[in-house]
Amino acid sequence: KGGKVQYYNNPMWPGEAHSLKVEKILYQGKSPYQEVLIFESATYGKVLVLDGIVQLTDKDECAYQEMIAHLPLCSIPSPKTVLVIGGGDGGVLREISRHKSVEVIEICEIDKLVIDVCKEFFPDLSIGFEDPRVRLHVGDAVEYLRNAPEGKYDAIIVDSSDPIGPAQELVEKPFFDMIARALRPGGVLCNQAESMWLHTHLIQDMLSICRESFKGSVRYAWTSVPTYPSGVIGFLLCSKDGPPVDFTNPINPIEELEGATTAGRDIKFYNSEMHRAAFMLPSFAKRELAAI
Numbered sequence: 001k002g003g004k005v006q007y008y009n010n011p012m013w014p015g016e017a018h019s020l021k022v023e024k025i026l027y028q029g030k031s032p033y034q035e036v037l038i039f040e041s042a043t044y045g046k047v048l049v050l051d052g053i054v055q056l057t058d059k060d061e062c063a064y065q066e067m068i069a070h071l072p073l074c075s076i077p078s079p080k081t082v083l084v085i086g087g088g089d090g091g092v093l094r095e096i097s098r099h100k101s102v103e104v105i106e107i108c109e110i111d112k113l114v115i116d117v118c119k120e121f122f123p124d125l126s127i128g129f130e131d132p133r134v135r136l137h138v139g140d141a142v143e144y145l146r147n148a149p150e151g152k153y154d155a156i157i158v159d160s161s162d163p164i165g166p167a168q169e170l171v172e173k174p175f176f177d178m179i180a181r182a183l184r185p186g187g188v189l190c191n192q193a194e195s196m197w198l199h200t201h202l203i204q205d206m207l208s209i210c211r212e213s214f215k216g217s218v219r220y221a222w223t224s225v226p227t228y229p230s231g232v233i234g235f236l237l238c239s240k241d242g243p244p245v246d247f248t249n250p251i252n253p254i255e256e257l258e259g260a261t262t263a264g265r266d267i268k269f270y271n272s273e274m275h276r277a278a279f280m281l282p283s284f285a286k287r288e289l290a291a292i
């Protein structure tokens with residue numbers, strides 16, 4: 001009680017520590033894949049930590065979950081079949097459910113423990129699993145995609161943790177090739193893409209892989225998430241082929257989707273202006289992320 005959580009030795013952000021005041025430990029456990037910790041913080045509500053890395057907090061999860069879901073889904077006219085890789089907390093499912101055009105939401109999450117603890121401690125996120133369109137598969141995403149039919153999905157959302165644990169293989173070329181194959185022509189990918197302050201080399205690698213695997217457009221977007229390292233997180237938006245998708249202008253604006261901004265709980269962060277703003281990059285990022 002009154003302690004704090006901080007880690008200096010994560011290779012993803014050497015020399016940095018992120019600490020939140022711990023009011024009460026709510027859950028501590030270990031799955032075959034990672035350590036799971038949930039605690040009540042002093043000012044961010046409940047916090048989910050996997051292998052010492054903050055995954056989400058009650059206060060700011062809206063930014064990440066809403067952006068990662070609506071950036072792709074508001075960029076195509078009428079998404080019907082959506083696949084989520086990761087996302088076991090259910091927050092992305094909650095956001096996808098706002099889109100009435102969607103008929104099927106498949107989710108492939110490797111760690112059942114994450115799903116179970118989020119159902120107990122994060123009802124505002126795990127409510128996403130209650131949508132009747134959701135089909136849950138617990139297992140490895142690479143296997144799942146290998147067996148997926150070609151051209152099945154309108155959108156694939158990769159809500160992954162950092163590539164230093166179970167998500168290691170989710171930043172390698174074979175994975176992106178399988179995603180491209182599973183998308184229908186004109187289909188889109190939105191992939192968690194780390195911080196432009198901390199990870200430009202990793203982002204450059206992902207961008208160059210995606211420019212080979214996706215023949216449409218490949219864009220980098222970002223947003224503010226206070227409890228992620230450097231306070232920002234990025235997203236890679238890719239379209240499979242065909243006429244390049246203009247991700248910067250939502251052709252399927254959420255404000256015009258009946259009931260979308262109030263379905264379940266009111267939308268808190270995403271709107272069409274934040275959509276456009278997400279693709280505006282600071283000069284150093286323009287140079288470092290375009291220069292490939």
Ligand SMILES: NCCCN[C@H]1CC[C@H](N)CC1
Binds near residue numbers: 055161229233
């Ligand atoms: N849906 C939970 C968010 C998972 N996303 C990651 C959490 C850890 C961060 N360093 C990167 C994003």
